[in-house]
Amino acid sequence: MMSGTDLDEWTPDEANALAALRTPADPSPDLYGRVRAAFGRRGAFEKPGRRWLVPLAVAAAIVLAYVAGLRAAADPVSVSGPQYAFFLLNRPEARWPDSVSQAQIVEEFRLWAQPLAVSGRLALGDELAGQRRLVDLTSVRTGDPAEGLSGFFVVTAPDDSAAVELARTLPHVRQGGVVAVQRLLAR
Amino acid sequence: MSETAEARLAAFVRRRSEADFRALYHALTPGMLGLAMRLCGGERASAEDIVQESWFRAVERMDRFEAPGSVVRWLNGFVVRCWSEARRATIREEATDAAVLDTLAPPDASAWSESPVLLQAVYSLPEGYRAVLVLHDVEGFTHAEIAERLGIDEGTSKSQLSRARRKLRERLSVSMENRE
Numbered sequence: 001m002m003s004g005t006d007l008d009e010w011t012p013d014e015a016n017a018l019a020a021l022r023t024p025a026d027p028s029p030d031l032y033g034r035v036r037a038a039f040g041r042r043g044a045f046e047k048p049g050r051r052w053l054v055p056l057a058v059a060a061a062i063v064l065a066y067v068a069g070l071r072a073a074a075d076p077v078s079v080s081g082p083q084y085a086f087f088l089l090n091r092p093e094a095r096w097p098d099s100v101s102q103a104q105i106v107e108e109f110r111l112w113a114q115p116l117a118v119s120g121r122l123a124l125g126d127e128l129a130g131q132r133r134l135v136d137l138t139s140v141r142t143g144d145p146a147e148g149l150s151g152f153f154v155v156t157a158p159d160d161s162a163a164v165e166l167a168r169t170l171p172h173v174r175q176g177g178v179v180a181v182q183r184l185l186a187r
Numbered sequence: 188m189s190e191t192a193e194a195r196l197a198a199f200v201r202r203r204s205e206a207d208f209r210a211l212y213h214a215l216t217p218g219m220l221g222l223a224m225r226l227c228g229g230e231r232a233s234a235e236d237i238v239q240e241s242w243f244r245a246v247e248r249m250d251r252f253e254a255p256g257s258v259v260r261w262l263n264g265f266v267v268r269c270w271s272e273a274r275r276a277t278i279r280e281e282a283t284d285a286a287v288l289d290t291l292a293p294p295d296a297s298a299w300s301e302s303p304v305l306l307q308a309v310y311s312l313p314e315g316y317r318a319v320l321v322l323h324d325v326e327g328f329t330h331a332e333i334a335e336r337l338g339i340d341e342g343t344s345k346s347q348l349s350r351a352r353r354k355l356r357e358r359l360s361v362s363m364e365n366r367e
Contacts (some may be wrong), residue, residue: 008349010324018324021306024217025224031235032212035242036205 083123084163086153087180088172108171116155125153154184192258200249212242218259219266225321226270228310237273241265267322267336274314308358316351323348 010018116122134141151172157163160183167179192214199207219241223234244265252261309317309325318337322328323344328336330344337344 008352010352015324017305018309018320019327021225021309021321021325022327023221025220025231025234027216027220027238028231028235031216031239032209035212035239039208039243039246 081156081158082163082186083154083156083184084160084167085180085182085184086155086163086167086170087149087182088151088153088170089178089180090150105171112169112171113153121156123154123156125151196249196252196258200252208246215259215262216242219262222263222266222321222326223270225309225325226267226318228314228317229306233273237266237269240269240273244269263326264332264336267328270318271337304359308355311358312351312354315347316354319344319347320351320355324352 113122113125155163155166157166160181163181163183167173167181170177170179173179192211195207195211195214199211216238219238220234223237223241224231227233227237241262242265245262252258309320312320319333322333322336323330330341330348333339333344334341339347
């Protein structure tokens with residue numbers, strides 16, 4: 001078959017034989033599952049802009065809640081008890097329905113945060129923005145934005161069980177998200 | 188096929204639904220995998236890893252795909268880049284000496300035991316030769332496209348192709364002699 005006189009050039013038959021090697025290959029049955037699983041973690045099957053819906057809502061709600069809290073500061077409420085950190089953890093499968101607007105999500109978080117701010121039980125809270133960097137002694141890596149923390153609150157609660165019950169009422173939890181609750185070391 | 192692929196891509200970019208992606212995946216993955224298999228010398232596991240990574244990158248950049256254009260060609264570009272990165276196959280000018288490239292081990296013969304003679308001969312080429320020959324003579328890439336995707340210059344691509352063709356002739360001669 002390979003009978004060209006010029007070793008660097010193909011005859012038409014040779015060129016056709018090579019072009020005929022351009023054939024598709026059937027993927028293994030599990031390949032789609034592998035691609036699908038990784039896409040889910042990266043949030044590929046979401047409309048652009050919705051990935052950060054929850055943390056943005058947390059930030060907006062906290063601003064609104066603090067406005068209410070500052071108004072209440074003129075008549076401060078004495079609150080005692082240990083403080084707890086609520087860490088809002090991202091979960092790939094936790095989603096707000098597409099029918100719920102950004103404004104509705106902000107309102108959900110505001111309704112949760114405002115009574116705490118007014119009563120003086122909400123000490124702190126914020127969205128975690130930008131890239132998450134994973135740092136060790138020898139490297140700095142960029143974390144997957146679909147995983148890890150999206151925001152946090154610091155609240156005052158009478159005890160551990162009350163803190164857990166309060167965390168359960170977070171809109172983030174109602175939508176399938178996870179909240180890590182830990183008591184701050186009293187000083 | 189191409190129009191359908193572009194329509195499917197547009198639908199996925201618009202809705203980002205898994206159903207649209209599944210349709211896109213099933214229509215285009217066999218072509219991507221075929222190319223990856225040829226680049227990998229018939230090693231399926233490596234080829235599927237490359238296709239998986241290619242889909243990740245493509246989906247991240249899909250809203251930047253510029254129509255009119257060939258979706259197949261665009262996706263194949265990711266396959267070539269991923270293969271090049273995975274294999275660290277930066278075919279630099281100083282590495283084009285035929286003797287150096289010939290020291291690279293051919294792939295495992297079991298990978299092409301059921302392939303036709305010509306494909307076996309292509310698989311048996313050293314990696315750098317095989318890549319340029321597959322891209323130019325099988326896939327129809329230009330030297331400029333090969334140079335851009337493999338991170339080499341056009342002159343290197345041309346000289347690699349020339350050597351790859353000679354080497355392929357040698358391999359086929361040996362193969363035919365062994366059969367006689």
